Structures are given as C-alpha cells and as structure tokens.
Amino acid sequence: MATGRVLYTDPAWLVEEGTWSRERATVEREVLGPGVELRFGPYENGRYLVDSPAMHQAAAGCEVLVVYRTQVTEELLDAAGDGLRVVVRQGVGVDNLNADLLAARGIPAYNVPDYCxxxxxxxxxxxxxxxxxxxxxxxxxxxxxxxxxxxxxxxxxxxxxxxxxxxxxxxxxxxxxxxxxxxxxxxxxxxxxxxxxxxxxxxxxxxxxxxxxxxxxxxxxxxxxxxxxxxxxxxxxxxxxxxxxxxxxxxxxxxxxxxxxxxxxxxxxxxxxxxxxxxxxxxxxxxxxxxxxxxxxxxxTSHRAFLSEEAEASSRRRVAELVRAALDGRVDGHPGRVLGQGAGR
CATH class of the missing domain: 3.40.50.720 (NAD(P)-binding Rossmann-like Domain)
Structure with a gap:
C-alpha cells in the first residue's frame, strides 16, 4: 500500500459551478488508496491562492507536488522540504515547471503530454x-x-x-x-x-x-x-x-x-x-x-481546448497512477518524463 503526502496545488476538477469540494477527488482516492495523505491548495473567493503562504504551508512535508497552473518556485520547493521526490504537471505544457530550477535541485518532473x-x-x-x-x-x-x-x-x-x-x-x-x-x-x-x-x-x-x-x-x-x-x-x-x-x-x-x-x-x-x-x-x-x-x-474561449469529459478523466487517472508510482519508487523511464535528476531541458 502506497504511503506519503501529496499536494494537488490547484486542481480545476474540484470546482464545479463555482463551488469547491474535496469530495470530488474520487479518482485520486481510488488510485492512491487510504495510506496517502491527499492535500489540496487553498481556495478562496473563486480562485486558488497559488503563490500564498497558505499554499506553502499546504506543501510542507510533501513527497509529491501536482501542479496545474501554479508556477514552481524556490519558495514552493523550500516549503515542501528535502523529502520532495517528484513534481507532476497535470497537463501538456511544461513552462510553469521551472525546469532549470528543478534540474538544479535534482528533482525529476513529469507531464501528461498526449491526453488531449x-x-x-x-x-x-x-x-x-x-x-x-x-x-x-x-x-x-x-x-x-x-x-x-x-x-x-x-x-x-x-x-x-x-x-x-x-x-x-x-x-x-x-x-x-x-x-x-x-x-x-x-x-x-x-x-x-x-x-x-x-x-x-x-x-x-x-x-x-x-x-x-x-x-x-x-x-x-x-x-x-x-x-x-x-x-x-x-x-x-x-x-x-x-x-x-x-x-x-x-x-x-x-x-x-x-x-x-x-x-x-x-x-x-x-x-x-x-x-x-x-x-x-x-x-x-x-x-x-x-x-x-x-x-x-x-x-x-477560456482556455478549454483541452477539455472533454474523457480527457479530464484520463488525465486525472494517469496523474494519480504516476503519483502512486513515484511514492512506490517506480517512475524511472515514465513516458511523461520532462527532466531527470541533474538533467537540463
């Protein structure tokens, strides 16, 4: 059984018609199991507080960070601490992963390059x-x-x-x-x-x-x-x-x-x-x-070219499976790898 702490910084799928609910994380709980502490970034007044002290507090002690539109920064990585193993981008683009920073720290990163x-x-x-x-x-x-x-x-x-x-x-x-x-x-x-x-x-x-x-x-x-x-x-x-x-x-x-x-x-x-x-x-x-x-x-249109029921379901499950593999130490060679330990772009 996988164990560890995972932060999803700003998952869009927790919000429906302006209402945020952690109860919508059904796929993630199913894949990751009860041994994983599942955290979510702070959400107030219709938006995630992506660069706030509250976000950094939520990241403390996490082994995996899953980012959507949150920018990876030194402050976010410092908040997670030395136990951070992997950063995952829930999407195709990787520009907000800050590849140079992750490479300098030897933290591998992954995306989902082909789901949409x-x-x-x-x-x-x-x-x-x-x-x-x-x-x-x-x-x-x-x-x-x-x-x-x-x-x-x-x-x-x-x-x-x-x-x-x-x-x-x-x-x-x-x-x-x-x-x-x-x-x-x-x-x-x-x-x-x-x-x-x-x-x-x-x-x-x-x-x-x-x-x-x-x-x-x-x-x-x-x-x-x-x-x-x-x-x-x-x-x-x-x-x-x-x-x-x-x-x-x-x-x-x-x-x-x-x-x-x-x-x-x-x-x-x-x-x-x-x-x-x-x-x-x-x-x-x-x-x-x-x-x-x-x-x-x-x-x-409002950045929804990627969106369909099928694409969202596939992305969520694939990311959750990648997170579980990371917690189990099984991510080497994953097809969504963006950069590896000590690697550049």
Whole structure:
C-alpha cells in the first residue's frame, strides 16, 4: 500500500459551478488508496491562492507536488522540504515547471503530454473554421435582429487557401490531418524536425517562420513556450502575415504579444484572430487584452481546448497512477518524463 503526502496545488476538477469540494477527488482516492495523505491548495473567493503562504504551508512535508497552473518556485520547493521526490504537471505544457530550477535541485518532473490531442485538434479546427466562415459576426447580427448573409464579409473557398502550422508535435500533426483537409495546401514550420516528416501528413515544410507567414492564409500555433518562442507573434511577425490572413492560438498565451495583436486587428494588418489562451490566464486581468476581446473579428474561449469529459478523466487517472508510482519508487523511464535528476531541458 502506497504511503506519503501529496499536494494537488490547484486542481480545476474540484470546482464545479463555482463551488469547491474535496469530495470530488474520487479518482485520486481510488488510485492512491487510504495510506496517502491527499492535500489540496487553498481556495478562496473563486480562485486558488497559488503563490500564498497558505499554499506553502499546504506543501510542507510533501513527497509529491501536482501542479496545474501554479508556477514552481524556490519558495514552493523550500516549503515542501528535502523529502520532495517528484513534481507532476497535470497537463501538456511544461513552462510553469521551472525546469532549470528543478534540474538544479535534482528533482525529476513529469507531464501528461498526449491526453488531449483529439480535443485540441478539434478545438483548433473549430476556431479556424469560425474565422473562415465568419460565424461570430453572423451569430451576433442575426440574434441582434438583422438577417444579412454578408454580415462579417464574404468568405473565401478554403480549398484555395493555405494553412500554416507553427510547431509540428502531436497536436500540430493532428491539426494537419483534420483541419488540413479543408485547405488546398498546408505549410509547416518546425526547426527541430526534419523536412520529410511533414510530407507524411500532406504538408510541406518551410525553412523560416517568415516564409510560412508570407504564404499562409491561416496560421495556427502549436509550439511550446520557450525563451525563443515567447512573443513569437510580435508586431513584425503580424505585419509579415497576409492582410487577409487569420491567426489561431490554442497553445500558450505568451506566444502572442497582446498589444501587437490589438493593433494588427484595429489597423487590419490581419483579417481576424481566434484565441483560447492568454497571459495572464484570465485576459481581463491585463488591460492590454481588452482591444482584442472587444474586437468584432476576434473569437475567444477560456482556455478549454483541452477539455472533454474523457480527457479530464484520463488525465486525472494517469496523474494519480504516476503519483502512486513515484511514492512506490517506480517512475524511472515514465513516458511523461520532462527532466531527470541533474538533467537540463
């Protein structure tokens, strides 16, 4: 029987319709068993207190930390203490794991890199097609009392347009297969992959981001957030896009410069944008996003591209099984390993 102390810092699944309840941790209790002390981060006034003294107090003496959107910091690791064995990210992205800090301390980290490929590819496709077919302007116009087939403008045939995919990992490839079927051509930019891989997905690799932006009618981002990709879509990149092109981001909020995107929409450098992710997480907490949120050619959702009943259930069970393996000393070589003891990125 597994024993130990585990802190889930900010699990979204404990909150339903604004109500937080630890009784919803049914999967975790089933997998981990009665010998594991299961803790949860402090939750007040509709949010987790992710960087508070109360969170650090909850982490004290834990062998495993499971983070969702909480940033791994020196203070959090210090609070957990020398008995901390593993940090697990309940999700795909790893930018909040603070890999350099964990590597310096010799603490292995894990994520769940493939639980929501279907969902993100579907959501990306939905955002893209909503832009292409101008669904949001149509909806607003008709529900506002006016029947007008031209509201939002006249679309183009997608099979005469080019799809551009930045980042060609699991999700980028799924998007090429699904969304790419609507487009006449697909371009891929990923400097870390060989050119031939894209051919297997009906796409053509290009050598530079500039080339992809110049050739694509819709650009969708599926690259990780790194120092190299932060604000990848800045003013220069947005100006390099076609005037009639669309931008979709269901990857990481920091890939896009909010001020530059607001200007690109207002001054019609591009024809529209669809976003599922922002930085900060809630774009209403940063006034730079307001011009984007209120723009009639923007489509926005609340970071839910990953979400489905099936994906959430799979993620919770896989994370709980990984936590149990960590407590039992059985995590070496786990497929979700981000970094190992003493390893870098």
């Amino acid at each position: 490929v279907d969902e993100v590819a579907a959501h990306t496709s939905a955002l893209a097609l909503a832009l292409e077919r101008q669904l949001i302007p149509q909806h607003r116009t008709l529900t506002g009392g006016t029947f007008d087939i031209y509201a939002g403008g006249t679309p183009h045939r997608t099979n005469r347009r080019t799809l551009g995919i930045v980042g060609f990992g699991r999700i980028g490839r799924a998007v090429a297969r699904r969304l790419g079927s609507f487009y006449g051509e697909t371009r891929v930019y990923d400097p870390y992959l060989g050119r031939d891989l894209a051919e297997g997905y009906g796409a053509r690799a290009v050598d530079t981001l500039e080339e992809l932006l110049a050739e694509s009618d819709l650009v969708t981002l599926h690259c990780p957030l790194t120092p190299e990709t932060e604000r990848l879509m800045d003013a220069d990149a947005l100006r390099a896009m076609k005037p009639g092109a669309f931008l979709v981001n269901a990857a990481r909020g920091k890939l896009v410069d909010p001020e530059a995107l607001g200007k690109a929409l207002e001054q019609e450098w591009i024809a529209g944008a669809a976003l599922d992710v922002f930085f900060p997480e809630n774009p209403h907490h940063d006034p730079r996003w307001e011009p984007v949120l209120r723009h009639p050619r923007a489509v926005v």
